[in-house]
Amino acid sequence: MTVDAAALRAAGQEAAAGNRGRASRAKRSRLASVGLHGALITASLVAVFPVFWVLVTSFKPDARAVEATPSLFNESSLDNYVDVLSGQRGNFLAWFGNSVLIALLTTVLGVFLSATTGYAVSRFRFPGHRSLLLGFLVMQMFPFAVLIVPLYNILIALGLQGTTFGLVLVYCTTAVPFCTYMLKGYFDTIPVDIDEAGRVDGLSPFGVFWRLVLPLARPGLAVTAFYSFLTAWGEVAFASALLSAADESKTLAVGLQVFSQQNRTEWGHLAAASILVAIPAVLVFYLVQRFLVSGLASGGVKG
Amino acid sequence: MAEVAYVNASRVFPGSPPVRAVDQLELNVADGEFLVLVGPSGSGKSTALRMLAGLEDVDEGAIEIGGKDVTNVPPKGRDIAMVFQSYALYPHMTVAENMGFALKLRGVPKQQIKDKVAEAAKMLDLTKYLDRKPKALSGGQRQRVAMGRAIVREPSVFLMDEPLSNLDAKLRVETRANIAALQKRLDTTTIYVTHDQVEAMTMGHRVAVLKDGLLQQCDTPRELYERPANAFVAGFMGSPAMNLKTVPLTAEGAQLDGLVVPLPRTVLDSVAAEGLTEVTFGVRPEALHLAGADEDGMELTVELVEELGADAYVYGSVRIGDASERFIVRVDSRTPPAFGQKVKVAVRDNSEIHLFHPESGKRLSA
Numbered sequence: 189m190t191v192d193a194a195a196l197r198a199a200g201q202e203a204a205a206g207n208r209g210r211a212s213r214a215k216r217s218r219l220a221s222v223g224l225h226g227a228l229i230t231a232s233l234v235a236v237f238p239v240f241w242v243l244v245t246s247f248k249p250d251a252r253a254v255e256a257t258p259s260l261f262n263e264s265s266l267d268n269y270v271d272v273l274s275g276q277r278g279n280f281l282a283w284f285g286n287s288v289l290i291a292l293l294t295t296v297l298g299v300f301l302s303a304t305t306g307y308a309v310s311r312f313r314f315p316g317h318r319s320l321l322l323g324f325l326v327m328q329m330f331p332f333a334v335l336i337v338p339l340y341n342i343l344i345a346l347g348l349q350g351t352t353f354g355l356v357l358v359y360c361t362t363a364v365p366f367c368t369y370m371l372k373g374y375f376d377t378i379p380v381d382i383d384e385a386g387r388v389d390g391l392s393p394f395g396v397f398w399r400l401v402l403p404l405a406r407p408g409l410a411v412t413a414f415y416s417f418l419t420a421w422g423e424v425a426f427a428s429a430l431l432s433a434a435d436e437s438k439t440l441a442v443g444l445q446v447f448s449q450q451n452r453t454e455w456g457h458l459a460a461a462s463i464l465v466a467i468p469a470v471l472v473f474y475l476v477q478r479f480l481v482s483g484l485a486s487g488g489v490k491g
Numbered sequence: 492m493a494e495v496a497y498v499n500a501s502r503v504f505p506g507s508p509p510v511r512a513v514d515q516l517e518l519n520v521a522d523g524e525f526l527v528l529v530g531p532s533g534s535g536k537s538t539a540l541r542m543l544a545g546l547e548d549v550d551e552g553a554i555e556i557g558g559k560d561v562t563n564v565p566p567k568g569r570d571i572a573m574v575f576q577s578y579a580l581y582p583h584m585t586v587a588e589n590m591g592f593a594l595k596l597r598g599v600p601k602q603q604i605k606d607k608v609a610e611a612a613k614m615l616d617l618t619k620y621l622d623r624k625p626k627a628l629s630g631g632q633r634q635r636v637a638m639g640r641a642i643v644r645e646p647s648v649f650l651m652d653e654p655l656s657n658l659d660a661k662l663r664v665e666t667r668a669n670i671a672a673l674q675k676r677l678d679t680t681t682i683y684v685t686h687d688q689v690e691a692m693t694m695g696h697r698v699a700v701l702k703d704g705l706l707q708q709c710d711t712p713r714e715l716y717e718r719p720a721n722a723f724v725a726g727f728m729g730s731p732a733m734n735l736k737t738v739p740l741t742a743e744g745a746q747l748d749g750l751v752v753p754l755p756r757t758v759l760d761s762v763a764a765e766g767l768t769e770v771t772f773g774v775r776p777e778a779l780h781l782a783g784a785d786e787d788g789m790e791l792t793v794e795l796v797e798e799l800g801a802d803a804y805v806y807g808s809v810r811i812g813d814a815s816e817r818f819i820v821r822v823d824s825r826t827p828p829a830f831g832q833k834v835k836v837a838v839r840d841n842s843e844i845h846l847f848h849p850e851s852g853k854r855l856s857a
Contacts, residue, residue: 379577379579381575381576381577381579382579382580382581382582384544384546384566384573384575384579385573385575385579385580385581385640386581387545387546387565387566387567388544388545388546388566388567388571388572388573389567389572389592389593389596389640389644390567390593390596390597391567391596392565392567395596400581403583404582404583489575489577489578489579489580
């Protein structure tokens with residue numbers, strides 16, 4: 189095809205005209221505009237304010253953290269952060285290490301298990317196929333509190349009580365069923381023709397999974413990875429019940445309880461620790477969100 | 492390159508009752524042959540192809556490629572390449588990666604893959620698009636990539652499952668010719684599945700017609716057209732379809748309205764021996780012509796005239812017995828009859844009629 193400058197200019201003008209047309213059609217009245225923006229700004233403030241206040245509080249000394257007339261800056265300093273990080277108040281770094289280890293292990297193991305299971309239930313028909321899916325669904329219906337005792341008994345039987353790996357397994361029991369469902373749904377959207385083309389091209393069934401299906405399921409994997417990470421990162425009940433009571437084996441979520449005791453709460457330290465806890469979660473989300481693009485699998489098959 | 496054989500191969504889908512999608516298929520394809528499997532939807536043609544690819548189990552019988560029994564060999568061990576109806580390109584790979592993927596899996600050196608991909612791309616006019624992802628290609632280009640992926644591997648058998656059905660009409664005709672030419676050039680055994688009898692007629696060295704999982708006939712396009720083995724094949728091959736009507740028999744031949752079509756003695760004898768009073772009478776639209784006023788002919792009331800440029804097809808009704816039957820006649824496009832007009836129609840040449848058993852549908856005429 190040959191394109192000359194005149195045709196390009198004409199096309200450009202047409203496109204511009206098209207844009208103007210769209211803009212005028214999408215135009216809101218001033219009042220509607222103000223109302224819409226007002227509502228959105230209010231909602232954003234409501235969402236952001238608690239986090240913002242925790243941030244503000246984290247710079248204040250404990251005594252000044254809760255006041256009758258709150259002020260933004262009142263003897264603000266980094267003392268709380270220094271205290272928390274230096275281990276003066278609680279064994280923050282050890283807890284942090286435990287949490288990172290447990291959350292990462294849960295993510296890796298959870299995504300691996302749910303991806304393989306999800307692929308199996310999406311592509312193969314085998315005895316127990318339906319009951320497996322039903323089991324995953326039912327398992328999500330039990331409240332955590334009910335599960336603590338039976339899971340604790342299982343861990344004792346396995347000799348894993350109080351260990352990091354035991355807790356990872358426990359987190360997987362909650363993360364894997366959900367993630368399997370999620371990934372099965374995602375794998376179902378990848379045409380089976382692509383699997384078959386891969387097999388004809390010389391891939392083994394596992395090769396198809398590894399080299400074709402997983403790369404195409406990146407958005408689904410990203411979401412499940414993030415979900416698994418969060419499951420383990422912020423969880424308190426299982427962690428306080430199943431990990432050993434020693435201070436250095438606690439996770440962050442459990443360890444933070446040090447700051448709020450029966451008679452007094454160290455708001456400043458608690459807020460500073462909370463901010464530090466939030467950072468890795470934000471980082472993981474940032475790493476993962478660039479895979480959250482739609483249409484990755486489009487174009488392979490027609491229609 | 493290799494010959495292919497279906498040896499009484501069946502595929503039975505479980506259910507109640509079980510469905511015999513492909514039923515005792517017995518078919519031999521010679522080395523370098525272009526065989527087309529054609530049939531209406533649900534005829535088992537795609538299942539037969541997938542059995543050959545190893546994507547579908549073979550429940551009975553066997554499948555051989557190059558004289559070797561591959562019934563239980565997985566797809567990757569069969570040395571085949573397949574073009575899917577949906578193309579099934581790998582969306583996360585570029586055109587070049589798509590085409591070279593099979594070679595990469597086989598551990599062919601990178602430079603060699605690059606050369607082969609470049610060669611195939613040149614053949615298919617894809618050189619400009621090698622770095623693009625399938626998403627950024629048009630339907631026709633994706634189709635060519637799918638072809639390229641098959642060619643690059645230099646397999647012993649090409650399998651194509653309706654590769655043209657997603658293209659628009661014009662591109663389809665063009666690509667049809669390209670595929671036929673490519674096959675001739677590569678001289679690779681090719682099994683091609685389609686529901687389009689025009690594709691079957693124009694592309695295949697031989698055409699196998701399937702219906703309900705059963706092979707109806709396998710022959711050259713010309714033989715299929717001129718000597719269909721049964722009424723189904725007669726009606727399926729050819730466009731517009733052959734006029735197939737059940738007509739009463741007289742001592743001289745087949746009795747149509749105002750026209751007795753004389754039948755060969757041998758046919759009449761065999762029909763009489765079976766005690767039939769009716770036959771299924773078939774005549775193609777081009778074997779009928781408008782008769783002059785002084786000739787014998789059936790009276791046809793024109794209901795529709797389709798003008799195609801070179802030809803025109805007249806659709807009209809003829810009374811046979813008590814019923815009104817629709818006939819299609821090919822006429823000269825310059826002087827087509829008008830709507831509602833009554834015209835006389837006669838058979839051009841009595842050797843161009845086909846007779847089939849009214850119940851079994853089997854061919855009667857010699």
